Amino acid sequence: MMDSQQNMPETFRLDYPLIDVQHEVLFALYHEVRLALGGEEEGFDLGDIFSGLNLYVETHLAFEENAMLATGYPQLDTHRVGHQALRDGVGGLYARFLRASEPQESRQVAGQIADFLYVWLEEHIARVDRDLCRHLKEHAFGE
Amino acid sequence: MALNISTDGERVVVRLPKLFGFAVRSEFKQATSGHPVGTKYKLDFQDVERMDSSALGMLLLLRETSGGLSSDILIVNPRTEIRKLLQLANFHTLFKMA
Ligand SMILES: [Fe+2]
Numbered sequence: 001m002m003d004s005q006q007n008m009p010e011t012f013r014l015d016y017p018l019i020d021v022q023h024e025v026l027f028a029l030y031h032e033v034r035l036a037l038g039g040e041e042e043g044f045d046l047g048d049i050f051s052g053l054n055l056y057v058e059t060h061l062a063f064e065e066n067a068m069l070a071t072g073y074p075q076l077d078t079h080r081v082g083h084q085a086l087r088d089g090v091g092g093l094y095a096r097f098l099r100a101s102e103p104q105e106s107r108q109v110a111g112q113i114a115d116f117l118y119v120w121l122e123e124h125i126a127r128v129d130r131d132l133c134r135h136l137k138e139h140a141f142g143e
Numbered sequence: 144m145a146l147n148i149s150t151d152g153e154r155v156v157v158r159l160p161k162l163f164g165f166a167v168r169s170e171f172k173q174a175t176s177g178h179p180v181g182t183k184y185k186l187d188f189q190d191v192e193r194m195d196s197s198a199l200g201m202l203l204l205l206r207e208t209s210g211g212l213s214s215d216i217l218i219v220n221p222r223t224e225i226r227k228l229l230q231l232a233n234f235h236t237l238f239k240m241a
């Protein structure tokens with residue numbers, strides 16, 4: 001991959017390309033929300049960013065859950081609880097975004113989605129995905 | 144113009160640049176806006192040597208703006224390392240890859 005300032009912070013990196021690349025896509029969508037909220041003329045439509053985010057959240061979490069199942073990961077259930085928090089958090093805020101009647105409310109909820117996603121990525125990657133990546137490496141998953 | 148836009152009769156064809164990343168984001172958005180929902184795309188990766196995560200985000204956004212679930216985006220001619228990157232990101236499940 002190329003380097004760019006828009007890249008995910010290095011502290012989010014787990015040195016496991018399969019998972020790192022997918023986290024980077026989530027981070028890129030986070031960055032798109034920030035650009036759209038920053039009033040950048042060329043910003044993408046927030047509704048499109050959020051539908052793309054919902055889709056990719058599900059794609060990524062399903063990928064990790066399948067990897068855990070395939071390798072008999074002992075912490076599957078607790079890891080899934082963390083995933084469900086992301087699904088519920090992003091899904092719930094997205095529903096509020098769609099219901100918002102005023103542009104100001106839409107932007108406020110959009111900011112909440114971005115904040116929620118950033119904090120989730122930061123905490124989940126550091127605490128939960130690090131252990132999973134260690135396990136997947138031991139099982140040579142995806143190699 | 145880093146991007147080349149044409150049509151093959153069925154699809155809008157976007158020939159992507161050597162460095163497909165944040166630097167061409169505005170151009171990519173402009174080139175792909177103004178087409179109605181339901182427009183089919185062919186993204187030609189033959190010149191692409193490197194791409195960044197912002198480019199992966201752009202691909203997902205094009206998928207949404209062109210119809211989401213019913214979108215029809217065909218990726219052609221990626222070199223081996225680019226194909227590998229797209230597969231790592233699981234994009235082969237979201238896009239058609241030739
Ligand atoms: Fe995870």
